Amino acid sequence: MASLATLLPAAGMRWTGRNVVLVLLAVGLAGGLGLAFVGLAPNRILSSKPLSLFAAARPGFVGLLGAGLALIIVGAGARARRVAGPAVLAGATIVFVGTFAAAGDAATALVHAAASPSARVSLGGGFWVIVLASALAMIEAMNRLGIPVALRFLAGVLVAAILAGFAAMGWFDDLSIVREWANRRDQYASALTEHIELVLAALVVALLIGVPLGVLATAQRNLSRRVFVILSLIQTIPSIALFGLLIGPLTVLSDAVPWLRDLGVRGIGFAPALIALVLYSLLPIARNTEVGFLGVPPAVVDAARGMGMTRLQIMTRVSVPLALPVLLAGLRIVTVQLVGLAVVAALIGAGGLGSFVFLGLGQTATDLVLLGAISAILLALIADAALRLLAIAVTPVRRS
Amino acid sequence: MARKVLGILAGLMLGVAASTGGANAMGDKIVVASKIDTEGALLGNMIVQVLEHAGLPVENKVSLGPTKIVRTAILSGDVDIYPEYTGNAGFFFNVDSDPAWKNGEAGYEKAKSLDAANKIVWLAPAPANNTWAISVRSDLADQNKLKTMEDFGKWVAGGGKVKLAGSAEFVESPAALPSFQTAYGFKLTADQLLVLSGGDTSATEKAAAEQTSGVNSAMAYGTDGQLAALGLVVMSDTKGVQPVYEPAPTVRAEVLDKYPKIKDLLDPVFKSLSLETLQQLNSKIAVDGQDAKKVAADYLTAKGLLK
Numbered sequence: 201m202a203s204l205a206t207l208l209p210a211a212g213m214r215w216t217g218r219n220v221v222l223v224l225l226a227v228g229l230a231g232g233l234g235l236a237f238v239g240l241a242p243n244r245i246l247s248s249k250p251l252s253l254f255a256a257a258r259p260g261f262v263g264l265l266g267a268g269l270a271l272i273i274v275g276a277g278a279r280a281r282r283v284a285g286p287a288v289l290a291g292a293t294i295v296f297v298g299t300f301a302a303a304g305d306a307a308t309a310l311v312h313a314a315a316s317p318s319a320r321v322s323l324g325g326g327f328w329v330i331v332l333a334s335a336l337a338m339i340e341a342m343n344r345l346g347i348p349v350a351l352r353f354l355a356g357v358l359v360a361a362i363l364a365g366f367a368a369m370g371w372f373d374d375l376s377i378v379r380e381w382a383n384r385r386d387q388y389a390s391a392l393t394e395h396i397e398l399v400l401a402a403l404v405v406a407l408l409i410g411v412p413l414g415v416l417a418t419a420q421r422n423l424s425r426r427v428f429v430i431l432s433l434i435q436t437i438p439s440i441a442l443f444g445l446l447i448g449p450l451t452v453l454s455d456a457v458p459w460l461r462d463l464g465v466r467g468i469g470f471a472p473a474l475i476a477l478v479l480y481s482l483l484p485i486a487r488n489t490e491v492g493f494l495g496v497p498p499a500v501v502d503a504a505r506g507m508g509m510t511r512l513q514i515m516t517r518v519s520v521p522l523a524l525p526v527l528l529a530g531l532r533i534v535t536v537q538l539v540g541l542a543v544v545a546a547l548i549g550a551g552g553l554g555s556f557v558f559l560g561l562g563q564t565a566t567d568l569v570l571l572g573a574i575s576a577i578l579l580a581l582i583a584d585a586a587l588r589l590l591a592i593a594v595t596p597v598r599r600s
Numbered sequence: 601m602a603r604k605v606l607g608i609l610a611g612l613m614l615g616v617a618a619s620t621g622g623a624n625a626m627g628d629k630i631v632v633a634s635k636i637d638t639e640g641a642l643l644g645n646m647i648v649q650v651l652e653h654a655g656l657p658v659e660n661k662v663s664l665g666p667t668k669i670v671r672t673a674i675l676s677g678d679v680d681i682y683p684e685y686t687g688n689a690g691f692f693f694n695v696d697s698d699p700a701w702k703n704g705e706a707g708y709e710k711a712k713s714l715d716a717a718n719k720i721v722w723l724a725p726a727p728a729n730n731t732w733a734i735s736v737r738s739d740l741a742d743q744n745k746l747k748t749m750e751d752f753g754k755w756v757a758g759g760g761k762v763k764l765a766g767s768a769e770f771v772e773s774p775a776a777l778p779s780f781q782t783a784y785g786f787k788l789t790a791d792q793l794l795v796l797s798g799g800d801t802s803a804t805e806k807a808a809a810e811q812t813s814g815v816n817s818a819m820a821y822g823t824d825g826q827l828a829a830l831g832l833v834v835m836s837d838t839k840g841v842q843p844v845y846e847p848a849p850t851v852r853a854e855v856l857d858k859y860p861k862i863k864d865l866l867d868p869v870f871k872s873l874s875l876e877t878l879q880q881l882n883s884k885i886a887v888d889g890q891d892a893k894k895v896a897a898d899y900l901t902a903k904g905l906l907k
Contacts, residue, residue, distance in 0.1 A: 243829055243887050243888075244886075244888075245802060245805075245806055245809075245829070245886065245887060246810060246830070318829075318887060318889075379889060380889060383890055383891045383894075384891040384893075386891075387891065387893070447669075447672070455676065467673075467676060467678070468665065468672065546636075546665075547665060547666075547669075548665060549664040549665045549673070555663060558636055559663065561800070562636065562800055562802065563802050563885075563886050564802040565886075
């Protein structure tokens with residue numbers, strides 16, 4: 201059974217930019233037209249009736265999407281790279297931004313036409329497929345055009361700014377997920393803050409513990425083996441179980457030691473969530489630190505020693521800069537992991553974006569669940585992008 | 601050497617956990633919590649707003665978590681007030697088979713006296729019975745003239761085409777469906793049941809409203825807000841088979857002694873919440889999607905309960 205990666209080579213073709221765009225085009229068309237674009241529900245509890253792109257979006261927007269699609273097809277068919285790249289990029293951007301606009305507009309039209317004021321319009325599978333396919337096409341086009349990474353981030357920020365502009369003008373206000381947010385703005389703001397605080401606190405503590413642990417592991421191999429076995433075991437404990445297991449001991453501890461209670465360490469809430477998240481982050485951080493430092497070529501360290509540098513100077517001027525890319529990669533992975541894990545923390549009273557997920561599950565209001573989930577995903581993507589930029593900025597070796 | 605380092609690191613972790621969690625330290629504020637469901641959010645927000653309006657220092661921990669978490673929190677003193685159901689006291693103290701729970705007043709008095717041992721005071725309950733019930737699609741109810749559980753029992757026993765969606769706990773717990781069946785003379789076979797794992801009535805009611813897998817009847821709670829919106833009708837428990845679950849604020853005695861005003865502030869609020877009122881308020885949150893904080897505020901202002 202051929203995997204996707206071996207699909208083209210097996211047929212004697214290569215994964216060229218053109219082929220990638222063609223695959224994305226096929227997937228985008230199939231999903232976008234075959235799946236529901238939006239869903240219309242009589243209220244926020246009942247399931248929605250699926251509506252296709254042509255049934256939901258107004259003709260002007262369908263035309264806009266068609267124009268973007270045409271540009272992509274032109275780009276995919278063009279021979280010259282100078283034409284193909286920009287055409288695909290422009291077309292994909294139009295499709296990406298246009299799909300959001302079409303969905304927002306369709307929601308407004310449908311809600312106004314609906315009989316009851318509780319009617320809700322939610323985003324369907326077709327919407328997501330088109331958005332993802334066009335985003336990937338944009339990234340592929342920028343890749344093949346050889347646009348530097350920093351400019352790509354800038355392009356991403358620009359697109360995000362356009363969407364933010366649409367949002368500010370109220371174009372998305374009738375989408376169910378935005379309605380859910382609008383109904384509980386304060387709660388959302390504090391949940392988001394709690395979530396970010398939890399992740400940042402866990403990162404700081406995990407770095408303070410994990411990095412020294414990783415450095416120790418490079419020096420003492422026996423300790424390293426034992427420590428990593430324990431940390432790996434901790435990774436296998438399901439997150440909900442770990443949160444639950446910490447409640448008992450922490451309650452006992454905070455009852456026994458009164459000044460811990462006064463400082464805010466309790467069986468439920470922030471403390472057990474923080475400790476669990478730190479435990480989950482220790483393995484990746486310690487492991488990446490160890491690998492990073494072990495990856496520093498001994499010859500370089502030797503040369504530095506030969507130049508008369510002290511142990512501290514070798515560490516700060518040689519080892520750390522060379523190990524930094526690996527460390528930052530580990531940090532990036534851990535941050536994304538933590539944003540996801542922190543969602544579960546709502547179950548033990550630590551708040552955060554997870555509270556919307558569980559409230560939504562309790563009310564069978566899918567859009568409330570999505571509010572929490574999509575916010576967490578976006579947060580993770582932003583953190584990932586930011587840390588990638590940081591890694592690029594900090595990498596000492598430049599490829600010519 | 602390594603052990604020393606590990607020891608320091610462990611201490612560091614606990615220290616940072618303590619200091620960063622310090623923002624949540626108790627101090628002198630009254631910590632108000634509630635369960636992480638619709639009614640919990642509503643009642644919790646009402647308590648917060650009433651106390652804050654009267655000038656008391658409040659820390660808002662509404663929608664903290666499921667019952668176990670919130671009850672553990674109040675017992676350990678992490679939380680000072682939260683709304684609990686009188687019938688639940690039977691489960692907390694393992695005396696749920698006692699017939700006193702079937703009567704609203706008797707149940708309340710029993711809960712109050714049992715929890716005195718934990719130094720927790722139960723304030724005045726709301727006259728609304730948020731207990732397990734069986735609800736039926738309104739078209740079905742109209743067709744077969746079903747209003748009470750007796751009608752329902754007779755109709756099922758007489759061969760009525762029924763499929764009930766309920767949680768595993770509801771179907772298996774001797775106090776729930778089995779006691780309905782014994783009292784009203786009917787028995788649901790396995791293919792007349794759709795068992796869901798969680799206790800969420802919104803899921804069961806949604807199934808009945810959309811007739812998923814042929815379901816036309818759903819487990820419900822008395823004060824569910826979405827029943828009317830989903831076209832479901834509750835079969836009234838005329839024989840009083842189920843324990844009575846009336847919501848009441850539970851307060852730590854220590855905090856009540858410090859702020860005795862709490863009783864005078866909360867009693868009129870809870871006494872004003874009838875079954876219909878709670879259903880309407882819950883419906884605004886669950887069906888219309890309004891924020892519980894706003895629904896609570898609008899209600900309290902309209903009733904002039906904010907002093």
